[in-house]
Amino acid sequence: MTTARALHHRRSTCRGCGGTKLASFLHLGETALANAFLRSEAEFAAEKRFPLEVVICSECSLVQLVDVIDPEALFSNYLYVTGTSDTMKVHNAEYAQTICGLLGLGPNDLVVEAASNDGSLLKHFLARGVRVLGVEPATNIAAKANADGVRTANEFFTTASARSLRTQYGAAAAVIANNVLAHVDEPVKFLAAAKAFLRPGGVVSVEAPYIEEFVEKNEYDTVYHEHLCYFSISALLAICERAGLRIFRVDRKTVHGGSIRMYAKAVEEAHEHAPAVLELARAERGRGFTSLARMQTLARAVDKQKSDLLALLRRLKSEGKTLGAYGAPAKGNTLLNFCGIGTDLVPFTVDKSPLKVGLFTPGMHLPVYHADELAKRRPDYCLILAWNFADEIMRQQAAYREAGGRFIVPIPTPRIV
Template sequence: MTPAPAGLTCRLCGRADLRSVLDLGAAPPCQRFMTADQLDEPEPGLPLHLRLCADCLLLQIPPLLSPADNFTDYAYYSSFSSSWVAHARRFVERAARELLPADAFVVEVAANDGYLLQHVAARGIRCLGIEPSENCSDAARRRGVPVHTAFLDKATAERVRAEHGPADLVIANNVWAHVPDVVGFTRALATLVAEHGRISIEVHHALSLVRDAQFDTIYHEHFQYWTVLAAERALAVAGLRLVDVELLPTHGGSIRLWAVPAASDVPVSGAVARVRQLERTAGLDTPAGYQGLAPAVGQIRDGLLRLLLDARAAGQRVVGYGAAGKGQTLLNYAGVRPDLLAWIADKNPYKHGRYAPGTRIPVVDVDRIEQERPDLILVLPWNLREEITGQLSGVGRWGGRLVFAQPRLTVIDPGAAAIEGAA
């Protein structure tokens, strides 16, 4: 593995021994959708180069953007995914049943549009969201969720604790990858939680990334990629202890980490050792275990390009579905432009009439699918395969098919739910 240039250090342990794992070239930030009057303006092309710390084994990219660049005005609304909202509801039901006292206080960091805390508030449980983006904060408040609009840092955590008291449960879903100051952020989580409380962190599992070549989860707002091994080390720096791990299907394979203050008497679940062993079996406890990622990613890119080029040669109309951040990594890395993918349909009206970063592919309302009846629809958020296949089941009426580039290139007849191996 190639060493990183001089000057790059690990954001967790501070060591300078970073090794190259996967170089995706350069791309603009994945949520910077352009308006029509911006199309003749330049876009930043920032490196997407995944590296591994040979000492603490944290996967990471350089912090080329600040959280303010990414999240002050944020294009992603969690509630547009019905399956994600249902996932959050089930979590709240379980927490209320098994963990929370009658007078509980719940804090969610990166509360987005209230997709989760709406279920907490509906139960009459005192709660607070901490969310940096104004537009998402406003959406959460409209759902009846109280929100403190700020980035989580030491000062914010101390202020929230002073005003509201310590939290019985602190929730941090899909945010631990988004913070360049991972040590400071984790210490802020520790400040929020009560001595008897728990912290629940959900994050994409680096085991899934490496094993299934899920390279499209790599983009500039994801600064690091977590194994349980690296997570334990980060939690320990903040005076926290990992006591349980759950393997989740969300986002193509995630982990839910349960942490408590180090002095807590909560015992460690056997699941922690079991997931550690899964990572060791995959080779993720040494730098050598990451060397197969780059070749696998190249195969995914090549297979998708062959399909798109063949479709164009055959005169087929190909469009995209779901203008998710992961899709922007895939399209930019593969060099896909509007000549291969005419437009991307998305349910989020915030993105309608805009253009995807880098590729300049227009984003349109989902009604356009029925109006134009394309031959092939490339589903970019492939992790929501079941949900989206159901949403697009009607395209089979005109012979339309769905394409998934990952984890294996497949073409689906959504009406018959049949899968054809495409590569």
């Protein structure tokens, strides 16, 4: 895969405020890139590993990684295709409905999505008669989107590309960044680029995993090299201020284990953040989302989850039970790597994404089989790595359950369901 070309550097400044007071609280070890699946056993020996360490900025409270991998290496042939999950289809339909309703969008309006992936979200705007433009750096995925009728420019989203695309396609009524802001090394520049694309009255909408679940539900497996920031509303406010945006609304969403969606306008049109948003930021400070001491408590809970999960899997194995796993998401690879769960404990995983079937997971090298294989191989217990889709997976795998198979949900604390 592409990891051999990966360039790694370590930041010494906060990517939210530029400050230098970064306090480390969680080190998940040297791990392989969570989306760098391997094609064959011959690739195992040359696999690269990079430190995975989480810090909090003492000034703006942004929780973030300091180890940065060259995005060309990370994203140029990315395997995560958003269109594969039923849950995301429902979420995307709602997203388009909300934006269209909020802005009263029609056939003359343009919606731009930065890092639009396979166009799964933009298709819902097309269905509502709105013009769309995706901007997607992964060549294979941009090509798929274009083939599916979602106009997509194959490039990184920067101020330069935003200006040039704006000249070509017109200004945007809305620029959407869905589950991408946390993946960019310079979020202030990214949001400034989104702002540069807007027409007067336009809105930037950003959805990102929310730090509440990371802190309170022990979701450390959402830490992987691509996922550089773990946003609180407090930290987002500081980033938006530096990007010339003001937040007027924040919604909570259940996707990706819990997310926030914010809506912002140019500072020239909204001089202050909305009072309700500032109140949300005050409330999260009271819950420790901006505190180093709270993050250190989380780190202790993470260590306990690891020892509990390993104890459970080893006990089941010692009792002669067979094991398998469901899903091959990035988060699953963090969990497998950090806990040291290899094929000796869990011999395989299964996944619905045809792009992952036939490959091996990064780091721990579990072979990935088609989802139908779970019911055929029928291990006694199945560890759900894509636990944020646990309900959907268990519904789809009713045959496996009826045949006596049991599921293990690893997060926040390991439990058999």
